[in-house]
Amino acid sequence: MARTSTGIKKTMLNSVFVGRVPLAIAVIAASVLPIWLLDFRPSDASRIEGPIERFAAIEHAAPVEQAVPTAPPEVTGPIPVNRQINRQINRKIRISRGDTLMGLMIDAGVERIEAHTAIEALRMHFDPRRLRPEHEIIVSFEKEKEAAGAETFTGFTVRPDRAVEYAVRRTGDGNFSAGKSVKEVERTLVRAEGVIRSSLYLSAVEAGVPAGVLQELVRIYSWDVDFQRSIQPDDRFDVMYERFFTKSGTHVRDGEIIYANLVLQGDENPLYRHTLADKSVDYFDDKGKSARKALMRTPVNGARLSSGYGVRRHPILGFNKMHRGVDFAAPAGTPIYAAGDGTIVHRGRNGAYGNYIRIRHNSEYSTAYAHLSRFNRRARSGQRVKQGQIIGYVGSTGRSTGPHLHYEILRRGRQTNPMRVKMPSGRNLKGAELERFRTERARIEDAFAGLTITRKAVSAD
Numbered sequence: 001m002a003r004t005s006t007g008i009k010k011t012m013l014n015s016v017f018v019g020r021v022p023l024a025i026a027v028i029a030a031s032v033l034p035i036w037l038l039d040f041r042p043s044d045a046s047r048i049e050g051p052i053e054r055f056a057a058i059e060h061a062a063p064v065e066q067a068v069p070t071a072p073p074e075v076t077g078p079i080p081v082n083r084q085i086n087r088q089i090n091r092k093i094r095i096s097r098g099d100t101l102m103g104l105m106i107d108a109g110v111e112r113i114e115a116h117t118a119i120e121a122l123r124m125h126f127d128p129r130r131l132r133p134e135h136e137i138i139v140s141f142e143k144e145k146e147a148a149g150a151e152t153f154t155g156f157t158v159r160p161d162r163a164v165e166y167a168v169r170r171t172g173d174g175n176f177s178a179g180k181s182v183k184e185v186e187r188t189l190v191r192a193e194g195v196i197r198s199s200l201y202l203s204a205v206e207a208g209v210p211a212g213v214l215q216e217l218v219r220i221y222s223w224d225v226d227f228q229r230s231i232q233p234d235d236r237f238d239v240m241y242e243r244f245f246t247k248s249g250t251h252v253r254d255g256e257i258i259y260a261n262l263v264l265q266g267d268e269n270p271l272y273r274h275t276l277a278d279k280s281v282d283y284f285d286d287k288g289k290s291a292r293k294a295l296m297r298t299p300v301n302g303a304r305l306s307s308g309y310g311v312r313r314h315p316i317l318g319f320n321k322m323h324r325g326v327d328f329a330a331p332a333g334t335p336i337y338a339a340g341d342g343t344i345v346h347r348g349r350n351g352a353y354g355n356y357i358r359i360r361h362n363s364e365y366s367t368a369y370a371h372l373s374r375f376n377r378r379a380r381s382g383q384r385v386k387q388g389q390i391i392g393y394v395g396s397t398g399r400s401t402g403p404h405l406h407y408e409i410l411r412r413g414r415q416t417n418p419m420r421v422k423m424p425s426g427r428n429l430k431g432a433e434l435e436r437f438r439t440e441r442a443r444i445e446d447a448f449a450g451l452t453i454t455r456k457a458v459s460a461d
């Protein structure tokens, strides 16, 4: 198996700012969140990377489940006369959405009967329908040196990630056998921090925070922080998240955020990940109060507050008009979340609102979402929705000058200012739960403090 272990950590330290940032931005811009939030200026974000404390060293250490037959060793030394040398050929297969493993194998040059037998062997360990475009498949053949063109299919390997491998190999009698091998994965913690110059989003990208972690970071703070309005120059953030490596140092994947702290105008807003006795997981502040609020103030990720609540000159009508909601500018198609648990009481066209959804949360609060490009299939009228569930997508339907979400919080049927309304808060830990949380908090703080800081300044231009 190819090992790409050397230099992983070094690469992170050296090239996160130089080489990876434009790439990271491109990748994220293409896939996750809008980039066009205000002006782009590099911040002096810093990247901090271990020697990482082994917090809970090994996630799973399943040894080889079944011996995987290996390819014949390479022959070295003088070539015996009159003996043909077989050459191993490995073809890496690209998987696209809608491909079947059978189709891919046939395209790679495997005969249908053999492909079928080999896939049946795999099926004992791995369901081929679980294949995803990001998985890796390598199909192997053996070629006799002298015989032109004659290739024998010897097996194939499926790698769902860099730690797990399913190998199917031809056995002597023309059958195939399959095995699974799992590399030991070590959980480490990574710390990143940055000064927020233009937006939390951009600063975190610059600090090398991976897209998935960043999305989660925005989400866990979205209950109470309006990112565009609350963030001032020199506000900063810290984040500590999980990263999994194989023993040889290959990065397998990133995990959960364990700790984060947004420092806004000098106020610390730490959040700690904590698993409760009932096994549910949530983020709590330093006093054991859940970050989760009854309603989200910003039910769309990465958006820019483009128009606040109150009297304004209407951009289309041209006269002063009371704006009874807030507008978040975001690219068309950006997902919109249910701001809280509730029931959809209206979904459809609604005059100047365009495509519109209203959710009733309780006897007191409802929320409304307007100008959607389309609705999520699962968000139908009368349906129960969970906080954070995607109900629709940003658009510009109805009376609207460009893609944005018009968001209203209604209290007893009347619009109120979403940025001002006092949110009923989430749960407060008490008694034994609070004691358990305090122990966990101390453990997290120790782990965070134990990570060595290596600051790396980013030039301003």
Ligand SMILES: [Zn+2]
Pocket (backbone or CB within 6 Å): 307, 323, 325, 326, 327, 405, 406, 407
């Ligand atoms: Zn509006």
